[in-house]
Amino acid sequence: MSRIAVIAGQGALAAAVIAELDQPLVYALEGFAPEGVDATDFRLERLMPFLDHLTDQGVGQVIFAGAIRRPRLDPKLFDPRTVQLVPRIMMAMQSGDDAALRAVLDVFEENDLKICSVSEIAPALIADSGVLTGQPTDADQSDAERGAAILAVTGPLDVGQGVVVAQGQCLAIETLPGTEAMLAFAARHADLRPNRNGARGVFYKAPKPGQDRRIDLPTLGPDSVTQAAAAGLAGIVWEAGGVILLDRAETIRRAEAAGMFLWARPASEL
Incomplete structure (x- = not known):
């Protein structure tokens, strides 16, 4: 069975979701980790290497839990594969934050990572x-x-x-x-x-x-x-x-x- 990774955002939701799971891997965008949650940081500028890491860890399902604000990007930190996604994400951002986030989720799924909802993973919430x-x-x-x-x-x-x-x-x-x-x-x-x-x-x-x-x-x-x-x-x-x-x-x-x-x-x- 594939492992579950939690992308923890700010607020109390991440801790509540983590408590419902059996030893999930927990990550957070650098600077957006919630208080009291032990999470490994990653940066959006290196999204593709991060997705490779999830695959290497046997992750097949990902759940986003908590508030994630639009990070300030550093052009110097982009790797060659992630930088190719910038035009696609920037175009989506013109339609609002929801569209931009959906574009990022599409990239996860294109790399065989299923995005799960809270209702699937923790229906009691x-x-x-x-x-x-x-x-x-x-x-x-x-x-x-x-x-x-x-x-x-x-x-x-x-x-x-x-x-x-x-x-x-x-x-x-x-x-x-x-x-x-x-x-x-x-x-x-x-x-x-x-x-x-x-x-x-x-x-x-x-x-x-x-x-x-x-x-x-x-x-x-x-x-x-x-x-x-x-x-x-x-x-x-x-x-x-x-x-x-x-x-x-x-x-x-x-x-x-x-x-x-x-x-x-x-x-x-x-």
Whole structure:
């Protein structure tokens, strides 16, 4: 049986995935290794020698886990084979980071390395549909529907995977700074709700339409609850089967302590 390699990105996901596997090989782009994870560094400028190394180690499957930002490339470090990929990747980058990452994944697969999704390798991290705690009101359900509609439009533009909606109004959209920045913005502007005594609003999260779900799935966890509670929101809603839920027990505990609901909304309702 072939070995599994984890490409560890920043955040808590890599450690959670590694814990689900039996002695995987762990690597990280230089400068992007997550805290507390023992990973061997590699550089994108030497991608082809890195893929040769994976093959030599008997690796047949690769899983990307965690956030990976676009690295700053050093032209002096490219090897002759990797430099031939630059025009192809640069062309993909013109369509956004998602397209660039897919181009890199294509190179992995062309070298007989299967890209696996979190749902394949660690299905316990993907929440099935249902309300995990609390109970969304009719107004909350309406706000979740509005959030899904907003992301259906912004997602194809490679903007983000999260939105805050209160009383039908969009208070914040996730952009490059990430979820924490979005929720902090929503907290600062909570008084913009049309009715201050009305529905408090929801944080809705989902993959981008057409997203390659083997990589960069949205992730929620205990810190998401803490940040959403600080924004005064009633709960968190996400697309069931399309979002990674880290440390489920602690996430539910924090939601219950904050009086918030957690709802994995079936994709059929989107």
